[in-house]
Amino acid sequence: MDSQRNSVVKDASLITLVSYPLRVAPLPDNKAPGVNDGMEQERKKIEAKDQLRKKMLKAKEDEKSK
DSSP, X not given: OHXXXXXXXXXXXXXXXXXXXXXXXOOGGGOOTTTTHHHHHHHHHHXXXXXXXXXXXXXXXXXXXX
């Protein structure tokens, strides 16, 4: 019986370990300059329009309440 058990272990293939480099997402503050500048400008435009719209609605509501 020992010879059978030894032959099974002997015939088994070796498993080699593989290691991969650790990948970490960059923090938002670590963006390279110039990356997504177009998106940032568009976001600022949208926010400015939204603020203007809110001010205009508030002004209309203030006039109606007078």
